[in-house]
Amino acid sequence: MKANNHVPVYVTIFSELRDRIVNGSLGPGEMLPSENELCAKYRASRETIRKGLKQLEQAGLIYSSPRRGYFVNTPQHNKFTLSFSQDIGNGEVRFKDIRIIRPTAEIQEALNIPSNRKVIAFYRGNYKGERQIGLEIKYVPYDRGLPTIEDEINFAVFPEAADAKATSFSYYTELNIQAVTASGEILSMLDCSPEDPLLLLKRTYITQSGEHIGYSKQYLIPPYGELHGVSGYVQKNTH
Template sequence: MSFPIYIEIYKDLKQKIFQGDWNPGDMLWSENELAQKHQTTRLTVRKSLAMLENEGFIYSVPGKGYYIVQPDHSKYTLLFNELNNGEKNTSYSKLLGVDAITPDPEVKQKLHITGEKKVVVILRLVYSNEEPIAYDVKYLPYDRGKPIVEKEIQYATFPDMVAKKSSPFAIKKELSIFTEPSKPKINKMLRLKESEPLLVVEQSLYDQEDQPIGWGKTYYKGDYMKIKAYSYFVGVR
């Protein structure tokens, strides 16, 4: 199968980068050199270089040329779903309650709540093989004009809950992962011993203006939860 010449040049240069023919910071061949090498025009070469630049493999310095980027391997992609995350199969979640409450200081601070404004708290218990493995608590700003339908949130992820009230494309997410001792209420829910450590995943959701639109925690049994993240190439100057 033949490809357009600019695709062939792009593929050839990308292969050379992966082979280590150039090191980070090295200057790439000039447009003229690439055009002569592949017997084509500089305009065609620029299309190939633009593809590599858009993918983060190279960057340009006006008046000088193109350079190989320094890969950043400190970034990972973490896949997280509070209702189905870990080594075991999650069979279902149980909705414990949905209420409008007066938030405590921590919730007020997380959601930027002022005055006497209420929030919606959603409580769920997550099961695997009929055993409770996670206690889930989520808070949303209370909006009298947009009620929450319980049957729609029992099996919904946190972004899905918020998407009922705003566009799913506008949601920004932040995760924090840490451990803490369990509390009496959680002990009872998850059938744990006193102060048995829990893995906690804290989620914060924001709109396009970086205003908080949701916050919550999921408390996992330590022998259930397993966090996995994947490293992939991200180019930076």
């Protein structure tokens, strides 16, 4: 049976079950009707029903337990999808300094390297107009022939800005968020006072083969240095 306005059948199934879960008439832990029952109810083939159920599963609303049935999930509100505020993500970046240093214990651990392996440190400032809103230091192992500084910059240090075709999905990022104050050299490179609380984002760049190709510390000054996220099932308008 076709739905009315060119709405695919599986979307109808998804929507109706989603509504029942969202409004509570299907509560967490409850079992959904079996695929065959839904086939009968919607007069659709099993694959079509499964398509709708798959969407619910991917939205995090249900899970399937093979040979038992589908069940409503218990909502998770301690996991968030986080994105950077526009100011940081789209703001201006200015080069500040570049150094070759001995790794601190922190950097050794983050990059998984011995103490005698030197590291290149890149200093960049985040700006919004003339106002500095952050400072980012990226550390990259200094090694393997070192093609040229330029190549290192393009492909290892700032992969997000480099030729996307070359970097691809070859790495992912681990993120750690802390609140800190700045001191010493860091403070002098930031436009703030010693008592100002800052967000510190530590990121480790890891290839799919497990190699740690970079480590960065980014200091963000309030009120620009804010992060935003959402958790749970956010209602989306049909795109």
